[in-house]
Amino acid sequence: MITHFFKLNACFILSVFIMLGCGGPPEDNPLLKEAINHFHEAENDSTIVMNAPVALKEAEEALQESERLWEEKADKELVDHHAYIAKQKVAIARETAELNAAQDEVERAESQRQQVLIGARKAEAIAAEKRAEEALSQAEKERREAEKARKRAEELAERVNKLEAERTERGLVLTLGDVLFDFDKATLKSGGERAVEKLAQFMEEYPNRNVMIEGFTDTVGPANYNEKLSRQRANSVRQALLNKGISSSRIQIRGYGEKYPVASNNTEAGRQQNRRVEVIISDSEGDIDERAKAN
Amino acid sequence: MILFNRMLESKIIVVLYLGIGLALTSCASTKPPLQELAQTEAVINQADQVGAEEYAPLEIRQARKKLQRARELEAEEKYDEAKRIAVRAEVDAELAEAKALSEKAQNAVHQLRESIRILKEEIERKQ
Structure with a gap:
């Protein structure tokens, strides 16, 4: 019985060995x-x-x-x-x-x-x-420009006042009386020179504005002679402007002689008023209506 | 009487040893791995819901195939093997889920980068 038990035991131990595997890696x-x-x-x-x-x-x-x-x-x-x-x-x-x-x-x-x-x-x-x-x-620029334009307009008005110009239908008209010319001569007196100088300054500052210079006389003397004299006087003004550096293309001249009196030729005072040179200043486009058309 | 007792004793010892031996050798389960099968199925469903079929088709199919095999083994009452295959199916499904989530996140990254690129281009065009 004991051997049998041992046999069984050995068998069991062997089986455990096989299970665990002790043979090599x-x-x-x-x-x-x-x-x-x-x-x-x-x-x-x-x-x-x-x-x-x-x-x-x-x-x-x-x-x-x-x-x-x-x-x-x-x-x-x-x-x-x-x-x-x-x-x-x-x-x-x-x-x-x-x-x-x-x-x-x-x-x-x-x-x-x-x-x-x-x-x-x-x-x-x-x-x-x-x-x-x-x-x-x-906006600021526009405002400044508007301001500038306003100033220029003011300045223009001031200049015109200084020139003693008049606003008429044809524009600004500057009248140079015969006191600025010697009797029966077309030469400008020194007073006339000063007036022309102001005009030249004005034209320099407003290059868009042109002028038309018109000469007039009273009815004393022959009409054709008067017409010639009026034209020569207008031309003297033109010449003075040219001397100040104003371009000739901006200046027109007319000699109307006895035509277009502004006062009666029957009195000395009236005749003096009629002996004159008118300078018409153009609009900003440079255009001036002819007198005949305006009248 | 004594003889009988000895006989009984040795029988008891044999049974004892056999029992121990049996326990050591196989640990064979007698219980079907129902919990593992259910768990694996749950993980597969979870992976499906995050788009594993689209993003990790290989892994999810492997998981399904293994689950099927585990069920067959369970039916054959090979519970140990069934349990192991079910567990392997579960890690397959887990991987499928992780892969699907990761792929989707990477797609999202890609789309976001693309949208930033387009946005930048548009801004540059405007300026």
Whole structure:
């Protein structure tokens, strides 16, 4: 009975030995090797370590289980099973790390998009401000120009006053009386020279304005002689203007002689008024109506 | 009586050893792995919901195939193997889910970058 027991016992011990496998190193397991390689790669990847520690830990546990079973020469299917799980867990860790990285990237990109939008709005605001400034400066420019035009108009009025010109239907008319000429002569006296100088200044400042110089006489003396004299007097004024540098194209002259009296030729006072030179200043377009047309 | 007792004793010892041996060799489950099968199915469904079929077709199909095999083994009452295959199917499904989520996030990154590029271009055109 005792031997029988021993026999049984030895048999059992043998079976345990076979199970544990004490004969030599275990056979290579390619799946386990692959899993170990994948795991080491993942373990050295800082993004995986940081972003997927749980999956990595699970992979490690499965790997250790697989290794333990392999060292104990357990059933290949069991070793493979845990190696497979380890391998898949590593892959999961990798995907999880990529997911986290992508989510971080989305956040960053979103804030970048916001920055771009803010930048765009800023650029738009700057552009709007620029447009507003331009509009303002345009308005300012127009205001200044209007002011300038007003001043020029005032100045013109003042000049005209100084010239003792009159506003008539034909425009501004400056009358140079015969006191500015010697009797029966066409030469300007010094008083006449001064008046012409003012006129020349005026014409320099208002280059758009032309003049027509018209000479008149009283009825004393022959009409054709008077006409000639009136024309010569107008021409003296013209010559004086030319001497001051005014272009001849801006000056027209007419000699009307006894025509167009402004007063009665029956009195000395009236005759004096009729002996005159009128300077008609054009509108800003440079046009002057002929006397005949105006009358 | 003594003889009988000895006989009984040795029988008890044999049964004891056999029991221990059995426990050591296989640990064969007698319970069907219903929990594992249910768990795997749940993970597969979860992966499906995040678009695994589109983004990780290989992995999700492997998971399905393994789950099917596990069910067959369970029906054959090979519970241990069924359980292991179910667990492997579960990690396949988990991977499918992680891959789908990661792919989708990367697509989102790509689209966002593209939209930023277009936005920048538009702004430059305006200026």
